[in-house]
Amino acid sequence: MRQSIFKQFAVIMIIPVLFITFANFFILNQIQKNRIEDQETYCEATLNNIKISLSIQSENMSKGASIFANSQYAQMLLSSKSETEKNKAKKNLSDMISLSKIYNSNLVDILLCSSESTASLFGYISLNLEHYIKSYIQNNSGVNSVYTAYYDINSNNTYLIHFTPIFATKITANYRKQLGYVVMVSSFRTVSQLINSSKNIFIELVDINADKVLISNTSNFDLKLSGTDSSNQAVSKIPSTNLVLIGTPQTNLIDNKSTTFESFSIFTGIFYLVFLFYIFIAVDKTIIKPVNRLNKQIKSINFEDARIKHTARNEIGSIGAHINELLDKISSLNKKNIESQAKLYEMEISKKETQLYAYQSQINPHFLFNMLQCMRGISLIHGVKELANICTNMADLFRYSIKGDNYVTLKDELDIIDKYLYMISVRFQTKIHYQIFVDDSLQSCKIPKMILQPIIENSVFHGLEKIDGYGTINIKAVRFGDTLKLYILDNGIGIPYEKLADIKKSLEDNQINMKTNDVLNIGLTNINNKIKLYEGNEYGLEIESKDRNTTVIFTLKYQT
Secondary structure, three states, rough: HHHHHHHHHHHHHHHHHHHHHHHHHHHHHHHHHHHHHHHHHHHHHHHHHHHHHHHHHHHHHHHHHHHHHOOOOHHHHHOOOHHHHHHHHHHOOHHHHHHHHHHHOOOEHHHHHHHOOOEEEOOOOOHHHHHHHHHHHHHOOOOEEEEEEEEEEEOOEEEEEEEEEOOOOOOOOOOEEEEEEEEEEOOOOHHHHHHHHHHEEEEEEEEEEOEEEEEEEEHHHHOEEEEEEEHHOOEOOOOOOEEEEEEEEEEEEHHHHHHOOOHHHHHHHHHHHHHHHHHHHHHHHHHHHHHHHHHHHHOOOOOOOOOOOOOOOOOHHHHHHHHHHHHHHHOOOHHHHHHHHHHHHHHHHHHHHHHHHHHHHHHHHHHHHHHHHHHHHHHHHHOHHHHHHHHHHHHHHHHOOOOOOOOEEHHHHHHHHHHHHHHHHHHOOOOOEEEEEEOOHOOOOOOOOOOOHHHHHHHHHHHHHOOOOOEEEEEEEEEEOOEEEEEEEEEEOOOOOHHHHHHHHHHHHHHOOOOOOOOOHHHHHHHHHHHHHHHHOOOOOEEEOOEEEEEEEEEOOOOO
């Protein structure tokens, strides 16, 4: 007895410990994998944002340079010998300069350069930068539009420079002759802010022609390149330039967190083992040994002296006392009475549980109804009339659904449908329209409660919601002698032939095809079964769908 209980208890305790330990390591592996994937995705997204910013900046520089290159005043400034004409040209270029500043917030200066002179339109650049521009033009004369980068040691600033040749466009002796260059000088201020604000990613902006790092965020990292994995590097080239963005996720943070979690998992496993050993000893002393003694005494009972000697002052001792009481009464009780008492007791418990469930089922709907009324009041206070109307309609619909009546008038059912479709029209604005064609003489006839709303809901969310244009729902009622026909028509996406055949089979068999797990099929079959339960097997639902037109037909008794 003792060994059997001990082994069972050991298995019960060891299995959760092993499960928790393996689960911890599995979760650790998944967390690490997800973190690496998230880090790589974040790195690519960050590089893409920086790339977009640089592309916009370079494109604005190119457009601005093209405007200046085709300006007669820029050409006049480079070709004219007259200081008066040059001053006039500068004055007329002021509007273009202001516009360039608006479209390129990082613009530092615009220069008009020829072989003889250089005219700075702002005058904000350093002598080193001006010397570099002149030297570049001299060494690269005749080149087309080009981007280059320059690092100014004195100011510790990096600039993006765009050279565009200027040709004479006025028909003169100099027509189509190159007059010089328009040079757009822009800073990397915005890009630098984006790079330095990036966390857990080492980012470099590299000039591949000069093989030089222009901007990086190494100051944001304690270990700099340590803790990065070059195999996860992301590289993105900036179009039309010699610039490349290189991003490397900082994996040492992930490794540190994983190591911490792994250590915690090991510590937890050791703690569980120690705790398990303590539980084994405690359970053996307080439960297993007393139970074993009690078991031996029960086996040794004889009817001449049928008594249990119990010494434990706990539930096990109480068991021994109750056994003695049972032995005292066993001669005067009979099996039939014991079984009858047990059945009565079970029935009483079942009755209590049923009553409690009924009370709870009433409390929850009333609580939700009261909360909807509260929401309506708050909406009216704040002037949100549509929300107040929705709350009112929801409360009415909820109150209607929990009414005890199994049958309602067609008018009551249509009123609830009208409230429901109002909420749908608010949800979809002008996309969904509905019309109700029911003669007044049919308004008072009785139908099973809440059979229209689920079908309307299917039409909206399985048909009309998925179409591009406007959706319509039409509800009609027609009497044929002792039969009432209700029609719900919509112009949604329709139902495929195979699916329609499956639904029709479910309606004919009065059974839900659980293999399909189709909400539309289940809803229609449930309503069909409800109608047959209340009205009879000759009544129920039919469904037809052709192209984008679906019709659900209710066949009911005409009764008032």
